[in-house]
Amino acid sequence: MKTVYSPRHHGHSGNVELVAGTIVPAFEMPSRAEFILSRLNEVNLGPVLAPEEHSLDTAAKVHDRAYLDFLPTIYDRWTAEGRTGTALPFTWPTRGLRGDKLPDFIDGQLGFYSFDGGCGFVAGTWDAIKSSHDVALTAAGLVNGGENVAFALCRPPGHHSGHNFMAGYCYINNAAVAAQWFLDQGASRVSILDVDYHHGNGTQEIFYRRSDVQVINLHADPMQEYPYFLGHADEKGEGAGEGFNLNYPLRWGTSWETWSAALEDACAKLKDYAPDVVVVSLGVDTYEKDPISKFKLKTEDFPRIGARIARLGLPTLVVMEGGYAVADIGTNAVGVLTGFEGR
Template structure:
């Protein structure tokens, strides 16, 4: 299994974030990717290669042009406004009752217009890292198109919270969605995105919610008590042509393998009925019992089971890295999931 990664993805390096009403140390930091990369090398799964360069067209198939231009131009606009802070947070949003049809000229208005939370700081190199992360996913998709049975896109920053026109949840470009759309544009008939991150993939759901060609399934903490709070309920099943192709499995805090594994089994049966040509896994390591910002109770060996069960689907599979935060077990758990996939015939589920 080849891994794709670029050092440019480390350039976005926040030190602080706003969480629980406080300014705290950032959780989505470059060391996350470095730890995983170290363990990938030790596991010797295969070649580690840089992403190819892509035009913006692949990104613009998923994200609105004005939003992408905002991400590109943000740092210049910030400096032109006379701002000197190196880490930037929005503080006002066009919520219920306010207008959504006019983009403000002022940089603070733009920040709120194109975001949905205050926990995702932007800086001078955010666009470079986010674009490289998207190109990492696109390169993984091209490996699948070339005949590889599986590939691992070590994406960082992550992507599954990013909407067409919104960033948040540490995500700026939706890597899994961009890869899925690229596969469709290159002639792949049906794509499934299975999101196993602790948090609901609200951006991915929103992007494909009215489509029948990309199935979305997410196993995550109940949004009634967990970020992103406003999407991820079980009754969100899709709209128009997409009705019946969106599947959410919200689970309570404290969920361990027994209930989590039941949700995975149901999701896999649903995937088999859809019969996709390619599966994309939004691979989050944060269901782990010791993750610093999550409340599930999965153990290291459970990630092996996840990988093995996904392998049983029998589809070409692109793993796209999402969450999972800075603890020593992060790299171990990630390689366990990938080795479970590669050695599925040896795994007892």
């Protein structure tokens, strides 16, 4: 299996986030990708390739162009105000306010384009975002070129990012961009299977009214867990997209028996949809020792996930999303990949 990886992700380092009323070092840190890369080499999964440069033209089909234009400007505008440290929003539009009116000033624009206080910017953040986007599209090119499976070791992740907002450590939705790119190359249907602990609210929002991309999420129940305001079982798509969005919200404490039953049903629904290609949003924060999650999957369960997805028998792009038990993330993420290969 070929992996695409960029060391430029290190530019997004030393940032902080707002959690439970406290500013803390971000849980989404560079060592996440490095532990995975080390494990890839340890098990000799296959060659690790550098990404090719890609324009943002495909991204502009799933994201608002004004939002994409805003992202590269943030840190320079932040420091131009005489500020140091992480650029973070502190105010957001909400119900009854003018959420359609873009303010002129950087603080207002950060709030306008953000869902939460988890998407900070430091000097190298934009370059890391762009490299992550390029990693996803380069790996998609491998699959489109005939590889049965490829792994995009993306950092920062993407699945919380919507049409015109960043959220949950995510800025550009790498899986959504890859799905759109496959369609542009001639695929008639694409399925996105999101197995991260947290609901891929951005991916759902982007494709909710479309029938050419099926979005399936297995995730913590939003009545208990972030992102709280999306991910319920009755969200099935609207208009042309009705029936093509599937959510499997699961309660805190979910173990392999319950989680795998949801995966089995999800795979059956995916097979019925008959996509040309599958994009897997891979999060391994379902792990029992993850510091910000409350599922109970064990290390030996992750190869089973890969094996089940492989049985779909479809070309597959695996895109890295979450997982914050840093010391174990390499074993668990690569376990999915070796499971896919039947090792």
